[in-house]
Amino acid sequence: MPLTLYNSRTKKKELFLPLTPNQVKMYVCGVTVYDECHLGHARSALVFDTIRRYLEYSGYQVTYVRNFTDVDDKILQRAQNEGIPWTKVTEKYIEAFYRDMGRLGIIPPTIEPRATHHIQDIVDMIAGLVEKHVAYEVEGDVYFEVRKFSQYGQLSGRNLEELLAGARVEVDHRKKDPMDFALWKSAKPDEPGWESPWGKGRPGWHIECSAMSIKHLGPTFDIHGGGKDLIFPHHENEVAQSCAYTGKEFARYWIHNGFVTIDQEKMSKSLGNFFTIREIFEKSSYSEIVTGECLRYYLLSTHYRSDINFSDQSISEAKSAMDSIYGLIRRLEEFDTQEDSQGNEEWEHVSNHFAKKFQESMDDDFNTPKVLGAFHELRGKINKLLGKGLSSQAKQKVKEALKKFGEPLGLFQLNPKEWPFAAYGSAMISGGGSLKAEGKKTAYGSAIISGGGSVETSRSVSSDWIEEKIRLRNDARAQKDFSTADTIRKELAEQGIILEDRPDGTTRWKR
RNA sequence: GGCGCCGUACCCAAGUGGCUAAGGGAGCAGUCUGCAAAACUGCGAUUCAGCGGUUCGAACCCGCUCGGCGCCUCCA
Numbered sequence: 001m002p003l004t005l006y007n008s009r010t011k012k013k014e015l016f017l018p019l020t021p022n023q024v025k026m027y028v029c030g031v032t033v034y035d036e037c038h039l040g041h042a043r044s045a046l047v048f049d050t051i052r053r054y055l056e057y058s059g060y061q062v063t064y065v066r067n068f069t070d071v072d073d074k075i076l077q078r079a080q081n082e083g084i085p086w087t088k089v090t091e092k093y094i095e096a097f098y099r100d101m102g103r104l105g106i107i108p109p110t111i112e113p114r115a116t117h118h119i120q121d122i123v124d125m126i127a128g129l130v131e132k133h134v135a136y137e138v139e140g141d142v143y144f145e146v147r148k149f150s151q152y153g154q155l156s157g158r159n160l161e162e163l164l165a166g167a168r169v170e171v172d173h174r175k176k177d178p179m180d181f182a183l184w185k186s187a188k189p190d191e192p193g194w195e196s197p198w199g200k201g202r203p204g205w206h207i208e209c210s211a212m213s214i215k216h217l218g219p220t221f222d223i224h225g226g227g228k229d230l231i232f233p234h235h236e237n238e239v240a241q242s243c244a245y246t247g248k249e250f251a252r253y254w255i256h257n258g259f260v261t262i263d264q265e266k267m268s269k270s271l272g273n274f275f276t277i278r279e280i281f282e283k284s285s286y287s288e289i290v291t292g293e294c295l296r297y298y299l300l301s302t303h304y305r306s307d308i309n310f311s312d313q314s315i316s317e318a319k320s321a322m323d324s325i326y327g328l329i330r331r332l333e334e335f336d337t338q339e340d341s342q343g344n345e346e347w348e349h350v351s352n353h354f355a356k357k358f359q360e361s362m363d364d365d366f367n368t369p370k371v372l373g374a375f376h377e378l379r380g381k382i383n384k385l386l387g388k389g390l391s392s393q394a395k396q397k398v399k400e401a402l403k404k405f406g407e408p409l410g411l412f413q414l415n416p417k418e419w420p421f422a423a424y425g426s427a428m429i430s431g432g433g434s435l436k437a438e439g440k441k442t443a444y445g446s447a448i449i450s451g452g453g454s455v456e457t458s459r460s461v462s463s464d465w466i467e468e469k470i471r472l473r474n475d476a477r478a479q480k481d482f483s484t485a486d487t488i489r490k491e492l493a494e495q496g497i498i499l500e501d502r503p504d505g506t507t508r509w510k511r
Numbered sequence: 512g513g514c515g516c517c518g519u520a521c522c523c524a525a526g527u528g529g530c531u532a533a534g535g536g537a538g539c540a541g542u543c544u545g546c547a548a549a550a551c552u553g554c555g556a557u558u559c560a561g562c563g564g565u566u567c568g569a570a571c572c573c574g575c576u577c578g579g580c581g582c583c584u585c586c587a
Contacts, residue, residue, distance in 0.1 A: 073585080231582075301535075
């Protein structure tokens with residue numbers, strides 16, 4: 001089945017046919033770098049990262065452009081409030097952005113253009129629009145004249161009359177039409193600016209995306225994406241100025257992701273109901289890599305076009321779901337191998353069925369929730385096959401399949417030894433002290449250490465104390481002195497420590 | 512006021528004209544276990560906000576009502 005995707009321009013699912021076979025050119029609106037990113041920004045970046053991954057998985061060569069808006073009123077405001085140069089503000093938050101994206105396992109786009117690096121392209125484009133008489137200058141500002149673009153409103157499903165009727169904007173009487181928007185803003189004496197035919201100034205918000213997408217992808221390209229709040233006016237204006245400038249079609253498919261909400265309300269700076277990516281990671285008791293993967297799972301568990309509500313519960317639910325899949329991967333390594341067994345044949349059927357469902361779901365407008373459902377169905381089936389017995393070769397194939405199909409989602413790539421199965425921090429100590437067990441101890445230990453100091457400080461008893469107790473208990477167990485063993489279990493339970501005796505004689509604990 | 516989206520089990524969430532309404536979390540039961548934990552297995556909506564209509568047939572299409580949300584101002 002070929003890839004179909006929902007095009008917000010036509011409001012329909014359409015067959016995806018790129019302009020050039022096997023190549024996809026995609027532009028996504030990035031962030032304005034004036035503050036820490038919140039979960040909403042993470043969602044957008046993650047959605048398009050997944051789309052990009054899946055397109056590449058499907059054999060397309062993808063050119064993915066995502067911009068940084070690094071000059072804008074909010075940036076200047078911030079710089080003024082903090083008394084630092086505005087370039088320091090952008091520098092700082094670009095760095096923070098990279099840190100957060102890295103934590104979420106987001107692959108860097110092919111090109112990450114910045115508005116300030118494209119001033120000449122922007123000025124050229126504005127000059128072209130003025131020349132075509134679809135833009136006009138007023139006192140150093142340049143506006144795009146929406147009446148000159150007959151298709152204005154087509155993307156967002158509005159018309160100028162409706163817009164005017166409900167306009168909440170303060171009317172600037174220098175503009176020919178209230179809906180005309182700024183391409184170039186003149187700089188006040190104390191503001192940064194660049195020389196232009198209209199004097200010193202800076203670009204308006206919408207023009208940078210047009211100039212940079214046309215420069216890097218050409219006048220017509222395949223996919224343009226962003227959060228659904230950008231449809232109007234940002235994307236509408238991009239279409240107007242780009243088409244007016246090139247005389248050609250602009251983006252062919254428009255993809256818009258839904259919001260992250262808190263108590264069903266849009267997460268936003270102005271409402272103050274946001275969680276920054278940074279604080280989510282800092283508050284997490286899991287290691288960075290685990291938190292990142294749980295966040296990915298959580299964000300992919302709702303279709304990208306729907307809003308997704310964030311709550312304390314959501315990450316822990318994602319963690320539990322992930323546990324079950326990593327549990328399977330671990331079991332594939334632990335279970336006894338039966339070279340000649342029924343399970344081997346059945347694996348072929350199970351595998352083919354899953355592969356089909358995976359592709360159908362992803363090809364159907366990137367239906368990641370459905371894909372995750374298929375993963376869990378697969379898990380159940382493999383567990384049953386393990387009961388029947390699987391050869392080492394078959395188990396290897398299962399592991400490879402999980403990794404291969406998890407890759408477009410950015411999930412299930414870790415060694416299960418690095419995955420902590422406990423709800424809040426976990427560790428494991430050796431009961432026998434064998435080399436193998438020691439190796440595991442190190443692996444779990446590293447997950448704890450990177451879990452951050454916040455966890456350690458909340459603990460009432462030390463890990464050393466717990467591990468000493470476990471050692472005593474295991475000695476008692478070895479001598480079948482179960483009453484002593486149970487007393488120790490109880491003692492630890494009072495501290496909120498839960499023990500898990502493993503089949504290999506080791507004991508794992510968690511709080 | 513204009514335009515638009517959503518309402519599926521205790522919670523999250525697929526499904527959008529016809530095969531048993533996926534899957535996850537929580538809960539309950541069983542297997543396993545010295546006891547536990549973990550894991551695995553099994554169980555859960557005669558029903559899809561409500562009402563009316565179209566159809567041989569609707570959670571899915573149409574209309575109305577109720578409830579929630581978004582865009583129209585910067586916003587992923």
